[in-house]
Structure formats: C-alpha cells, structure tokens
Amino acid sequence: MLIPRFLAHKCNPLIRCTAAGTASRLMSQVSGDQVRIVEVGPRDGLQNEPKLLPAAIKIELIDRLSETGLQTIEATSFVSAKWVPQMGDNSEVLRAIRRVPGISYPVLTPNLKGFESALAAGADEVAVFGAASDAFSLKNVNCDAAAAIERFKPVLAAANKHGVRVRGYVSTVVGCPYEGAVAPKAVVKVVEALNDMGCYEISLGDTIGVGTPGSMRRMLDEVTRAVPAEKLAVHCHDTYGQALSNILTSLEYGIRVVDASVSGLGGCPYARGASGNAATEDVVYMLHGMGINTGVQLDKLIEVGRFICGELGRSSESKVNRAWKGPQAEKV
Numbered sequence: 001m002l003i004p005r006f007l008a009h010k011c012n013p014l015i016r017c018t019a020a021g022t023a024s025r026l027m028s029q030v031s032g033d034q035v036r037i038v039e040v041g042p043r044d045g046l047q048n049e050p051k052l053l054p055a056a057i058k059i060e061l062i063d064r065l066s067e068t069g070l071q072t073i074e075a076t077s078f079v080s081a082k083w084v085p086q087m088g089d090n091s092e093v094l095r096a097i098r099r100v101p102g103i104s105y106p107v108l109t110p111n112l113k114g115f116e117s118a119l120a121a122g123a124d125e126v127a128v129f130g131a132a133s134d135a136f137s138l139k140n141v142n143c144d145a146a147a148a149i150e151r152f153k154p155v156l157a158a159a160n161k162h163g164v165r166v167r168g169y170v171s172t173v174v175g176c177p178y179e180g181a182v183a184p185k186a187v188v189k190v191v192e193a194l195n196d197m198g199c200y201e202i203s204l205g206d207t208i209g210v211g212t213p214g215s216m217r218r219m220l221d222e223v224t225r226a227v228p229a230e231k232l233a234v235h236c237h238d239t240y241g242q243a244l245s246n247i248l249t250s251l252e253y254g255i256r257v258v259d260a261s262v263s264g265l266g267g268c269p270y271a272r273g274a275s276g277n278a279a280t281e282d283v284v285y286m287l288h289g290m291g292i293n294t295g296v297q298l299d300k301l302i303e304v305g306r307f308i309c310g311e312l313g314r315s316s317e318s319k320v321n322r323a324w325k326g327p328q329a330e331k332v
Contacts, residue, residue, distance in 0.1 A: 034293050035251075036071055038203070038233060038259045039280055041308070042093075043074040043108060045265030047086045048276075049312055055089040057311050059096045064304045065262065066100045069296040074127070075105040078114035091121040106167055110141060112154045119162060126159060128152045129169035130194065132187040135178035136171060136207070145186075149193045156197045168199035169235065173219055175210035184222035195227050202232055203259055206246060209239025213249040220253045229254035236278050238264060238317075243278035244286055258283055263305035264317025279318035281305055299327050 042062050046053065058076070065073050075097060081088030094107060106125040109115040118126055130152070131137040134144040141148050152168075159166045172179075173187045187204070194202050204223065206216070223232065234250040234257075236243040247258055264279035284296045298320075305321045316322055 033256060034295075035287055036257045037280060037283065037294050037296060038072040038074065038257060039065055039070045039262060040074045040235070040259050040277060041065070041262035041265050041280065043077050043087070044259075044277060045261040045263075047077060047084050048266040049086065049314075051312050052086060053311060055092045055096070057308075058089070058093050061262075061304070061308050061311075062093070062097045062105070064307060065301075066098065066103055068300040068304060069294070070103065070301075071295060072104050072106065075107050077108035078118045078121075078123075079108065079110055091117065094118070094121040094123060104165075106165075109155060111151055112158060115155045115158055119158075119164065123164065125165045125167065126155070127167040127169055128155055128194070128199070129171060130190050131171040131176075131207075132182050132190050133172040133176035133179045136176045139178065140171070145190060149190065149197075152194075152197060156199075160198065166199050168194035168197075168202040169205055170194070170202060171205045171207045173204045173211075173223075174206050174215040175208055177208050181215075184219045187219055188222050188226045191223055191232075192226050195231065200231070201257065202227065203235045203257075204232060204250075205235035205259075206237055206243075209237030209243065211236065211246050212240075212242050213245050216246045216249045220250065220255075224253050230256075233257035233259055235259035238276060238278050244282060247278060247283060247286075258287075260284075262301065262318075263309050263321055265308065265312075276317055279305075279316070279321065281316075281318040281320040281324075285320045299324075 042058060062073055062075055076090040076093045077084060077087040078090050079087055104125050106127050107118050107123050109118050109126040115126060130148045131140060131145055137143060137145045137148050156166055170187060170190045172182050174182055176182055191202050232255050234247060234255055236246045259277060260280035260283045261277035262280045264276040266276045281301055284294050284298050284301060287294055302321050302324050305316050305318055309316045
C-alpha cells in the first residue's frame with residue numbers, strides 16, 4: 001500500500017529528524033546575522049505597473065522608504081522612456097529625493113548614455129544588467145548575453161573614473177520565458193564576467209519566478225564556487241509562490257543581501273506573466289522571525305506599502321501587509 005508523503009514523514013523518524021536538523025542548522029547559522037535588504041520598489045516595482053505615477057509621488061515614496069531603516073533604495077532607471085515610460089522622469093526624481101546619510105540610492109544604467117545622464121543627475125551608484133539567457137537578452141537589450149556584457153565595459157570604465165560604485169544584475173538565473181531551464185554554467189559565465197569587470201556586488205535574478213529550492217541549489221552550487229557568497233545577492237520573483245523559500249535557500253549558502261519590492265510591486269516588462277518581486281514586508285517579517293537583523297522597522301514599511309498601493313489603486317501583494325494588526329504581531 002502506498003503511504004501519502006505527509007504520513008510517511010510522520011512515520012519515518014529518519015526523514016523527520018533530517019528535516020528538523022536542516023532547519024535547526026540553518027537557524028543556528030543565521031540567527032544574529034545581518035541581512036541587507038535592497039529595496040527595488042521605486043524602480044523594478046513601478047516600471048511594470050500599468051498606472052503612470054507623477055514624479056512627486058515617486059519622490060515621496062523614496063523619501064518615506066528612507067525613514068524605514070533601509071540601507072539601499074534603488075531609485076529609478078536611466079533607460080529610454082520609449083521602452084519604459086514609467087521611468088521617463090528619472091532625472092527629476094533622482095535630483096529631488098531627500099538623501100539620508102548612510103543610505104545608497106543606486107540607479108539602473110544599461111549603457112554609457114544612461115550612465116552619463118545618471119551622473120549628471122547626481123548618481124553615486126549605478127547598476128548594469130545582463131542575462132544568463134541569450135534569448136532573454138535579445139528581447140531585453142537587442143543583443144545576446146556576451147554582447148550585452150561588452151556594452152558594460154565603457155560604463156564600468158566611466159564609473160571607475162568618477163568614483164561611482166557599480167552593482168551587477170544577472171537575469172533568468174534558473175529559467176527563461178523563451179528558452180526554458182537555464183544551465184548553471186551559463187549563469188556562472190555572466191557572473192564571472194561582471195565580477196572581473198569590477199562590480200562590487202552581483203544580484204542573481206529569478207526573473208520569471210519559476211525557481212524552486214532545488215533549482216536554486218543547483219545554480220548556487222556552481223555560482224558560489226566561482227564567486228564568494230559575500231559578493232552575491234538574490235532577486236526572487238514570486239510568480240509561483242517560491243520567493244521566500246528561495247531566499248531561505250540562498251541563506252544556506254552564506255548570501256546576506258536580498259532584493260525585495262515594497263508590497264510586491266512590479267515584475268519585468270520583458271517577461272510576460274512575471275509577477276512582482278518578493279514583498280519586502282514578507283521578507284523582513286520572515287527574517288526577523290529567524291532572529292536576523294535587517295535594521296528595517298516593519299510597521300513603518302507597512303505604512304509605506306499601503307501608501308503606494310493607494311496611489312496605484314491596487315491591493316498589496318504582501319501577505320504580511322494585508323494581515324498586519326500592529327507591532328505586536330511581529331513578536332509571535
């Protein structure tokens with residue numbers, strides 16, 4: 001007779017102990033650690049929202065986020081307004097935000113023209129992005145992955161000249177909407193290139209949210225052999241409800257930087273059907289419950305999520321935001 005898996009776990013003490021042991025080891029490994037949240041809502045969140053918000057609202061969003069304890073807030077993207085109209089007010093937004101000491105406000109710059117515009121608007125940190133999938137890169141920046149990397153070299157050279165830090169993004173690290181599963185070796189190739197060019201940190205993006213702890217492990221097994229975990233971040237979309245599980249998996253590998261979007265806003269304009277990133281509120285709630293410090297005040301973050309969702313005329317994608325009854329909820 002076949003025994004259902006959930007009953008088998010109850011009946012088999014070896015399986016039960018192994019699972020408990022893994023959880024216990026992870027908790028002991030990360031408790032007391034610091035995880036830095038990279039808030040990408042103002043850029044990656046808003047760029048795929050159908051409603052165009054005025055610059056004043058974007059500025060207020062970033063200023064409110066600056067009061068929550070976040071250390072990194074991605075402000076905007078210096079891409080063509082023709083392709084991403086939501087970011088057409090990039091210079092106005094970057095010039096007007098209230099910069100808080102100790103907080104970085106990186107912006108996305110896909111090419112040298114974008115970098116020069118960002119620099120003129122006061123950027124002191126930028127990000128470049130490539131994809132592990134050639135098909136995705138062609139749809140996104142009209143060239144294959146290798147050619148896209150070549151485009152970054154002038155940006156990195158100019159950034160080095162002006163003392164501007166550069167963060168790297170790698171999209172489609174486990175799956176592509178056009179190619180399907182992505183081989184870990186393809187991810188390694190892009191990560192190594194970005195690292196060699198001088199990116200101080202490289203964010204691994206599950207752009208369409210198809211990853212699971214299994215596929216994340218296969219990818220991270222290879223990537224962390226090529227580049228130290230201290231230089232890596234994860235950027236998990238929640239299309240299949242796996243984002244928190246995948247973030248937990250990354251913690252096992254020593255990764256301590258997590259990208260998230262307030263109230264789970266956005267997605268990717270070049271990946272049809274990809275829902276938003278992991279909601280920052282949900283990530284912070286989970287990490288705090290594990291004894292991990294983020295420096296973020298969850299109650300203030302929830303207020304910001306409710307503000308921006310009100311402006312967009314939509315409900316929050318954050319389960320924590322929807323369920324929140326006050327600070328006492330975090331003590332459970």
